[in-house]
Amino acid sequence: MSIQFNQKIRLTLGIATLLILGLASSYIYNSETKNKQLAQQNQTAQSLSFTQQENYNLPQSQILPVSTQTNRTSTTISPNYFITPHAGNENINKQNTLAEKKFLASVPVTYPVIDEWQKYKFSISGNQILSSGQLPSAKVNFNQNDLLTVLTNTRKYFQDYSSADPDIQRKGLLGTQGVTVQDMLKTLDFMIATLQEDITNKRTTRLQDPNFINTNFRVIKWSAYNPGNQKQDRLRITKYAVFTHPGSHQKTSTFNTPIYSLKDIAINDKFYTRYTKQDVLSGIYEPGGKEFGKVKPIAYLTRDGLEEALMEGTILINFTDGSQAFFNVDRNNGISYIRGLKATAQKRYWYFKQVDAIKGYGYKIDAKISIKPGVTFAGDVLNIGLGKVIVIEHTQGGRKRLQMGVIADTGGAFLPNLYQLDFLAGIFKNKKDFQEHIGQLPDYATAYVLVKK
Helix, strand or coil: CHHHHHHHHHHHHHHHHHHHHHHHHHHHHHHHHHHHHHHHHHHHHHHHHHHHHHHHCCCHHHCCCHHHCCCCCCEEEECCEEECCCCCCHHHHHHHHHHHHHHHHCCCCEEEEECCCCCEEEEEEHHHHEEECCCCCCCEECCHHHHHHHHHHHHHHHHHHCCCCHHHHCCCHHHHHCCCHHHHHHHHHHHHHHHHHHHHCCCCCHHHCHHHHHHHEEEEEECCECCCCCCCCCEEEEEEEEEEEEEECCCCCCCCEEEEEECHHHCCCCHHHHCCHHHHHCCCCCCCCCCCCCEEEEEEECHHHHHHHHHHCEEEEEECCCCEEEEEEEEECCCCCCCCCCHHHCCCCEEEEEECCCECCCCCHHHCCECCCCCEEECCHHHHHCCCEEEEEEEECCEEEEEEEEEEECCHHHCCCECEEEEEEEEECCHHHHHHHHCCCCCEEEEEEEEEC
């Protein structure tokens, strides 16, 4: 009995030892496998982040135009790697797609901000100033016909000038949120169709209903990024206008300061880039000046009228003979506008051309977008993007107010500028009327970018 008992004990202990060793080996193997997987995932994430950042830093000439980009139905992991969905695996593909979107959302994507000369200024994470949002329950304000006009004219600009103006093909900062130029065009098309249908049926457009907006659009909240004021979180909303100016077709003692138009021969001759505003005002284009005859005086204003015209971009001149006409900036002398410097000290100078309406963005004067007050924003078209539909939210009289408009204009003060929009307020006779009107508008607002789902 004793011998048999001892043998049973030894046998039991042996089996137990083998089990313990087996479990330990399995644990070590699983731990090593998990560590390898984690390391691979970490390496993939680092690689993806680097690839995305590298892609955003590519020169414009190396970025494929929209028409040659890979079909968006593919499930993108990185710019160079795609998973193609297979028939019969829809559930697996949906799960993979959700997992990949979750993974991509966790990877910070930096965007290189550029200035109007296409020079790199600084980098910023898209997630730092862009986030998912939702419009509050308040009517979205705008004039239906005016918004339709600006949306249509902006869409036509893309249709007519995409090949001539590669700047409008930039994804910009919204690209960090997966928004493409095609998404933006789809947004314009949907809004145009909705407005046309609602106006035809003589009803208040659905685009004024925040519930309709929240249902049909991605609402992306845009928080301000101001390198000079890190505490600013809402966008600054400045206002601009078209002012009527008294003027003359000929030089007089009162209207003695000309605005000039470049002649056709000046398109390839860049002589005008050699001269500052102060040079021009010294009389270089007047009789006896060293560049006399190279440009054409098209109207005469007061000295203050010139400064206002240069700042406003578009002016309406009431001539002494009773006629009137719009004039818009055409080309400048290649000198940057300096923020904070008083107007008379600025060296930037613009040459004008007569136009048939208020004009916004355009790569040349004959291609500029005709715009309307109340539904147009001037903004950073290189980094935010032309044609972005914006809703600003502010409080007036204790009530939420929403205002919709389109980025269809720009200016030297907005390149680059991720913390400000300039609202086209209207046409005014003088600064007093303008100030009274804009007193009802906000100085700062919460901003949202709308993208069709």
